[in-house]
Amino acid sequence: MRKARQLEVAETQMDSWFAGSDKGQPQGEHTSSVGIALFTIALFVVVYALVFALGWLCFGSIEPVMFFVSFLLALLASMGVHIAQQWERVVVLRLGRFNRVSGPGLFWTIPFIEQNSARIDCRIRATTFDAKETLTSDLVPLDVNAVMLWMVYDAKAACTECSDFSRTVELAAQVALRDAIGRLSAAEVAIRREQLDAEIQATLEDEASRWGLSVMSVKVRDILLPQELQDVMSVEAQAEQQRKARLILMEAEQDIAAMLEEVSDAYDTEDAALRLRTMHLLYESVKETGGTVVVPSSFSEGFGDVLPDAVKQGIGR
Numbered sequence: 001m002r003k004a005r006q007l008e009v010a011e012t013q014m015d016s017w018f019a020g021s022d023k024g025q026p027q028g029e030h031t032s033s034v035g036i037a038l039f040t041i042a043l044f045v046v047v048y049a050l051v052f053a054l055g056w057l058c059f060g061s062i063e064p065v066m067f068f069v070s071f072l073l074a075l076l077a078s079m080g081v082h083i084a085q086q087w088e089r090v091v092v093l094r095l096g097r098f099n100r101v102s103g104p105g106l107f108w109t110i111p112f113i114e115q116n117s118a119r120i121d122c123r124i125r126a127t128t129f130d131a132k133e134t135l136t137s138d139l140v141p142l143d144v145n146a147v148m149l150w151m152v153y154d155a156k157a158a159c160t161e162c163s164d165f166s167r168t169v170e171l172a173a174q175v176a177l178r179d180a181i182g183r184l185s186a187a188e189v190a191i192r193r194e195q196l197d198a199e200i201q202a203t204l205e206d207e208a209s210r211w212g213l214s215v216m217s218v219k220v221r222d223i224l225l226p227q228e229l230q231d232v233m234s235v236e237a238q239a240e241q242q243r244k245a246r247l248i249l250m251e252a253e254q255d256i257a258a259m260l261e262e263v264s265d266a267y268d269t270e271d272a273a274l275r276l277r278t279m280h281l282l283y284e285s286v287k288e289t290g291g292t293v294v295v296p297s298s299f300s301e302g303f304g305d306v307l308p309d310a311v312k313q314g315i316g317r
Contacts, residue, residue: 033085035083036082036083036085039083040078040081043074043077043078043081044074044075044077044078045074047070047073047074047077047078048070048071048073048074049070051066051069051070051073051074052066052067052070055069055070076111079109079111079112080108080109080110080111081106081108082102082106082107082108082109082116083105083106083107084102084103084104084105084107084119085103085104086104087104087121087122087123088103088104088119088120088121088122089101089102089103089104089119089120089122089152089155090102090103090107090116090118090119090120090155091116091117091118091120091155091156091159091160092107092109092114092115092116092117093114093115093117094110094113094114095113098156098160099114101155101156117159118155118159120152120155120158120159121152122151122152122153122155123151124149124150124151124216125149125150125151125166126147126148126149127147127148127150127166127169127170127173128145128146128147128148128221129145129146129147129148129170129173129174129177130143130144130145130146130174130177131143131144131174131177131178131181134177134178134181134182135181135182136181136182136184136185136186136188136189137182137183137184137185138185138186140185140186140225140226141226142181142186142189142223142224142225143222143223143224144177144181144189144220144222144223144224145220145221145222145223146173146177146197146200146218146219146220146221147218147219147221148169148170148173148204148215148217148218148219149215149216149217149218150169150204150208150213150214150215150216151213151214151216152165152212152213152214153212153213153214154212154213155212156212157210157211157212158211158212158213161210161211161212162211165211165212165213168211169204169208169211169213169215172204172207172208173200173204173215173218176199176200176203176204177200179203180196180199180200180203181196184196186225189223190223190225193220193223196220197217197218197219197220200218201215201217201218204218
């Protein structure tokens with residue numbers, strides 16, 4: 001088991017190295033630069049072969065100096081021709097001073113005079129950050145996890161104004177999250193997520209714009225409360241729901257009482273209607289249960305003025 005675990009860890013480290021998870025390239029990017037390397041090698045070989053062929057034509061024979069000159073010119077050509085990917089911007093310095101931002105595509109530099117100081121990836125990046133045991137305004141420790149979508153829009157500022165803009169924007173987001181949590185209560189943090197996201201994004205936009213970065217969105221993913229506080233808030237929520245249920249039941253009873261009062265007023269002056277309503281309810285109960293009800297003959301005496309003779313005789317039987 002130990003050997004298998006060590007092998008798994010080694011494979012994970014190798015995958016991270018090949019995926020470019022170092023500080024120079026954000027983790028998760030699997031872009032390949034094999035084509036650029038092959039282009040540089042092919043350019044070196046072509047220039048070397050052309051210079052060597054020209055030297056052979058000029059001297060009429062192979063001279064030792066031809067190898068040195070061909071190698072030197074091929075090296076200079078490979079150092080002066082570069083390719084930037086569609087999503088890349090290359091910051092070019094001339095004798096240590098900023099000169100231009102090149103790319104995407106093919107571009108040229110002066111060997112030994114101009115240097116490609118940085119290749120900046122301008123695609124949208126996702127960075128996760130968290131705040132561990134951060135106190136709210138009511139002194140409740142919370143663990144909050146969030147994700148931020150951002151990108152580089154100014155390669156010059158990202159290269160010249162900040163030494164490690166990826167790490168800097170991550171730390172700035174963490175500080176902004178802690179500050180925002182400290183101004184709210186625990187209940188407000190759990191309920192007002194959208195306001196918390198907007199506040200953090202606005203704070204980061206002001207700071208990141210100085211480094212050539214644009215924060216596109218900030219979303220809080222998880223909010224973890226202490227277990228004791230979770231139990232207390234659960235009891236509070238249950239009590240609140242019970243209170244709402246009782247209020248709704250009381251309102252329903254008030255409506256029913258008002259309706260019964262109106263019905264009683266209507267039946268107060270109509271004795272025959274009240275007796276017919278009684279018979280209707282009796283019929284419905286028998287219909288629902290499927291049973292039989294024996295009605296005494298004296299019960300039909302009160303319906304003599306509203307029932308036909310045939311019905312009265314049937315009830316009497």
